[in-house]
Amino acid sequence: MSDKSHPSGAPWRNFYGRFKGKHLRKSQEGYLEEDLADLSPGSVGWDVNPERKPLDLKEIFGDREVWLEIGFGGGEHMVHQASRNPEVGFIGCEPYINGVAMLLGKIRDAGCDNIRVHPGDVRDMFDVLPDNSISCAFLLYPDPWPKKRHHRRRFVTPEHLEPLARVLKPGATFRVATDIPDYVRQTLEMVPKHGFTWHCESPADWREPWSDWISTRYEQKALREGRTPHYLTFTRSDAPQAG
Numbered sequence: 001m002s003d004k005s006h007p008s009g010a011p012w013r014n015f016y017g018r019f020k021g022k023h024l025r026k027s028q029e030g031y032l033e034e035d036l037a038d039l040s041p042g043s044v045g046w047d048v049n050p051e052r053k054p055l056d057l058k059e060i061f062g063d064r065e066v067w068l069e070i071g072f073g074g075g076e077h078m079v080h081q082a083s084r085n086p087e088v089g090f091i092g093c094e095p096y097i098n099g100v101a102m103l104l105g106k107i108r109d110a111g112c113d114n115i116r117v118h119p120g121d122v123r124d125m126f127d128v129l130p131d132n133s134i135s136c137a138f139l140l141y142p143d144p145w146p147k148k149r150h151h152r153r154r155f156v157t158p159e160h161l162e163p164l165a166r167v168l169k170p171g172a173t174f175r176v177a178t179d180i181p182d183y184v185r186q187t188l189e190m191v192p193k194h195g196f197t198w199h200c201e202s203p204a205d206w207r208e209p210w211s212d213w214i215s216t217r218y219e220q221k222a223l224r225e226g227r228t229p230h231y232l233t234f235t236r237s238d239a240p241q242a243g
Contacts, residue, residue, distance in 0.1 A: 069081075075103025092118065
């Protein structure tokens with residue numbers, strides 16, 4: 001983390017992905033204007049919470065347990081899970097505003113009231129999530145950063161895994177789906193070093209999707225292009241060691 005900080009007090013961080021793509025449809029602009037503020041945990045915003053005080057998840061979700069999706073893409077998986085699990089609160093983090101707009105439209109259509117949206121970098125959300133507060137986390141088809149010199153930008157690096165381990169409860173589940181073999185390699189190498197245990201007793205445990213899985217548009221593209229999805233399941237074990 002850089003020593004520099006935003007004027008509000010939050011840390012500056014390099015970001016290498018896209019914030020916006022093609023022109024938004026009028027309806028999507030409406031979703032952003034009308035729905036996003038009410039669905040965003042307000043204290044994530046730098047202007048609202050410059051001291052980065054922890055979110056009060058009980059105030060947001062009541063007694064629900066909380067699940068986290070890191071980079072929700074178009075939002076189909078999170079809306080699917082939220083509809084199946086109304087007793088769970090969901091936080092989705094996605095800096096790509098086109099994906100945020102797509103999610104908001106899906107939330108309207110599904111009528112889910114248990115989703116909150118952070119339209120930004122998950123590292124900022126990690127700053128304000130309390131320790132041991134998340135019961136399940138999803139990392140589904142993350143940006144592969146295929147060039148070797150860019151592998152440090154991948155999520156499965158200490159910069160992301162250390163705060164993820166901190167906010168997950170002991171025994172929490174961390175699911176990773178990717179169609180990139182080298183991303184699988186790096187995931188299996190790095191994630192267990194940060195307080196996680198990989199669950200794999202047979203090839204089916206990584207070749208077959210989870211029983212509650214919905215195939216996303218990213219997965220469908222991978223299948224059309226001949227790439228093989230991998231489904232990795234980890235459990236957060238002991239708390240990470242300080243330092």
